[in-house]
Amino acid sequence: MTGWLRSRTLQFVALLALCALALRRVEGLERACAWLLAPSASIASVLAPFEFGREVRAADAELEAASREVRALYARNVLPDEAQLRAGRAFVACEVVARVPGAPDRVLVRAEDHLAVRVGDPATLRGHYLGRVAAERDGEWEIELATARDHRVGAVARAEDEVARLVVGGLRRAPSEDGAALLAAWALDDHDLDGALVRVQESASGSAALHGPELASAQRANGYLLGELRAPRRGAALPPGVRTELDWEHGLHHLAILVDPRATQDAATRVDARDPLDPRRWMELETVARRAATPGRAVQRVKDPGQLRVGAAVADGLRLRGRVERVASGVADVALLEDPRCAVEALAVVDAARVVSLGSLRGAGRVDSGSVLLACDVAALQRLRAAMERAPDASVSVWTAGSERGVPAALLVGELLPQPGGGRALRIAHAEGTTRPSLAWTEQDAQSPEVAAR
Amino acid sequence: MSPVRWLSIALFACVLAWLALLESAARPHLGGWTPNLSLVAALAVLARAEDRDGWWLCAALLWARGIVAAEPAAVVVAGTACVAWGAFVARGAFDLAGPAGRALAAALASLWLGGLSALSHLAADDGSSGLAMAAGVDALRSAVGSGLFALLLGGLLQALPGLGPLARRAA
Numbered sequence: 001m002t003g004w005l006r007s008r009t010l011q012f013v014a015l016l017a018l019c020a021l022a023l024r025r026v027e028g029l030e031r032a033c034a035w036l037l038a039p040s041a042s043i044a045s046v047l048a049p050f051e052f053g054r055e056v057r058a059a060d061a062e063l064e065a066a067s068r069e070v071r072a073l074y075a076r077n078v079l080p081d082e083a084q085l086r087a088g089r090a091f092v093a094c095e096v097v098a099r100v101p102g103a104p105d106r107v108l109v110r111a112e113d114h115l116a117v118r119v120g121d122p123a124t125l126r127g128h129y130l131g132r133v134a135a136e137r138d139g140e141w142e143i144e145l146a147t148a149r150d151h152r153v154g155a156v157a158r159a160e161d162e163v164a165r166l167v168v169g170g171l172r173r174a175p176s177e178d179g180a181a182l183l184a185a186w187a188l189d190d191h192d193l194d195g196a197l198v199r200v201q202e203s204a205s206g207s208a209a210l211h212g213p214e215l216a217s218a219q220r221a222n223g224y225l226l227g228e229l230r231a232p233r234r235g236a237a238l239p240p241g242v243r244t245e246l247d248w249e250h251g252l253h254h255l256a257i258l259v260d261p262r263a264t265q266d267a268a269t270r271v272d273a274r275d276p277l278d279p280r281r282w283m284e285l286e287t288v289a290r291r292a293a294t295p296g297r298a299v300q301r302v303k304d305p306g307q308l309r310v311g312a313a314v315a316d317g318l319r320l321r322g323r324v325e326r327v328a329s330g331v332a333d334v335a336l337l338e339d340p341r342c343a344v345e346a347l348a349v350v351d352a353a354r355v356v357s358l359g360s361l362r363g364a365g366r367v368d369s370g371s372v373l374l375a376c377d378v379a380a381l382q383r384l385r386a387a388m389e390r391a392p393d394a395s396v397s398v399w400t401a402g403s404e405r406g407v408p409a410a411l412l413v414g415e416l417l418p419q420p421g422g423g424r425a426l427r428i429a430h431a432e433g434t435t436r437p438s439l440a441w442t443e444q445d446a447q448s449p450e451v452a453a454r
Numbered sequence: 455m456s457p458v459r460w461l462s463i464a465l466f467a468c469v470l471a472w473l474a475l476l477e478s479a480a481r482p483h484l485g486g487w488t489p490n491l492s493l494v495a496a497l498a499v500l501a502r503a504e505d506r507d508g509w510w511l512c513a514a515l516l517w518a519r520g521i522v523a524a525e526p527a528a529v530v531v532a533g534t535a536c537v538a539w540g541a542f543v544a545r546g547a548f549d550l551a552g553p554a555g556r557a558l559a560a561a562l563a564s565l566w567l568g569g570l571s572a573l574s575h576l577a578a579d580d581g582s583s584g585l586a587m588a589a590g591v592d593a594l595r596s597a598v599g600s601g602l603f604a605l606l607l608g609g610l611l612q613a614l615p616g617l618g619p620l621a622r623r624a625a
Contacts, residue, residue, distance in 0.1 A: 012539075018528075033532075040518075040521045044521045047471045293524075301478075365588075
């Protein structure tokens with residue numbers, strides 16, 4: 001009866017079908033195969049009761065201090081340099097933790113002084129206006145950016161003695177080759193001010209929709225920069241807009257909310273809402289395979305203690321090693337920093353004093369046992385080169401920016417090394433194959449079962 | 455099946471798992487040239503195994519691959535099943551236990567697994583074509599490494615103590 005099972009032709013066809021279905025990633029088959037492979041992790045744990053050369057060192061005190069300084073620098077970096085933009089205002093520094101799913105023009109932030117923040121308060125970055133607080137969600141604040149379609153803010157364009165009023169909001173053109181985006185300008189009453197600086201100017205007469213405390217909140221951002229007016233003559237094909245050089249997609253990692261000065265006793269200028277030095281946020285991982293045998297990849301396999309989430313940072317002390325890529329059947333794959341599937345938002349700190357946004361860095365392979373290549377976009381490279389031209393001998397270290405779920409700010413990615421020939425990749429000092437146990441960052445969010453159950 | 459045979463199969467599974475762990479520890483140092491140690495050992499034993507032990511030996515190989523393979527689970531299972539089936543078919547026509555046969559079989563099997571991995575990157579359709587290229591290059595290197603390892607040390611793996619009851623098939 002089972003003789004047909006012995007037919008080599010049928011077996012061959014069945015295997016071909018299995019391969020085809022596997023490559024098409026059929027979900028049911030994937031689940032069944034993951035179940036079939038589930039004993040692997042247990043076998044590895046039983047047969048490798050200790051890790052060769054495992055080393056547990058005391059916490060790296062120097063790195064902890066550096067991480068603390070970097071966080072303080074991030075927080076200071078959100079404040080404006082101009083004295084008139086600071087005068088009479090109270091700032092609460094915030095850390096961006098994610099974009100709102102399905103709404104790229106809204107970011108979720110965690111504020112250091114949560115109680116001081118109110119819906120409607122403006123959000124700023126240095127001297128730039130970003131948007132305003134739209135809602136609260138499970139202990140996080142949702143900021144609607146000025147690029148959102150329905151966002152509107154009163155503004156003035158000023159050039160020498162001439163002044164024009166306008167309303168700004170929504171994205172007219174996504175960032176072009178020069179890295180600048182164009183915000184939409186509405187109700188512009190003077191088209192002769194092309195090139196004038198546009199600043200927020202909310203007033204009782206101009207904001208019919210705002211009254212009382214809402215208007216007072218909005219007016220705290222008066223004077224903050226929106227960009228440079230692009231005002232073609234009437235009837236031109238391109239309607240007026242405001243050119244902004246902020247990197248709205250990858251440059252928003254930390255920001256300040258202008259709160260009512262009476263609501264906070266002290267300007268909260270720290271970003272410790274997700275403190276990487278908090279040991280309760282880290283869990284130790286048991287390694288199954290130090291390096292997976294998958295061609296072209298740099299993946300470490302670990303046991304899943306049950307709380308690992310895709311995207312979580314995996315570190316050795318405060319050094320970022322990679323991010324969780326996949327969790328299935330009790331094991332998790334960690335894409336190491338040099339792996340092409342590992343991407344992380346990062347910032348460069350130049351001479352421990354200046355911060356340059358690098359956007360998303362993606363693994364581009366290992367150069368040698370002490371360094372890796374990380375690819376970044378052209379605009380970020382230009383920003384970094386410009387910063388380094390001003391200080392050619394400066395030391396540059398690269399740190400996580402923290403604006404992603406699962407990755408806290410100020411984990412060390414590595415020191416920047418000279419890259420002969422330039423190219424679109426950064427060469428970062430990053431030692432191969434640590435023997436210290438890996439730690440994974442744990443984080444709750446609105447999608448966590450614990451939070452959803454509340 | 456006799457207890458001795460069961461013991462041999464368990465020992466075989468342990469050997470493959472240890473080789474997989476050794477392979478994962480060596481990979482940071484050898485990179486793409488790291489041989490598929492567990493695969494080479496499995497092919498060396500499969501060449502002399504009886505048909506009735508086939509399923510258990512395949513399961514042991516599958517679990518050993520499951521320790522170190524980070525491809526989607528279905529790709530791991532399909533690739534390993536093809537290798538095991540191919541080995542059973544090929545040993546009827548060629549001597550897979552001899553140095554040349556086992557080296558060639560190990561290189562081809564390693565190339566197949568690496569190629570399937572590269573194909574899975576391409577099929578993912580998420581801009582991984584560069585990754586597929588890198589995976590293809592690594593697959594070639596791994597095939598060379600595996601072939602050399604099988605040529606030089608395959609005989610030793612066949613003669614590991616405790617695996618004798620599994621190698622009773624006439625050459």
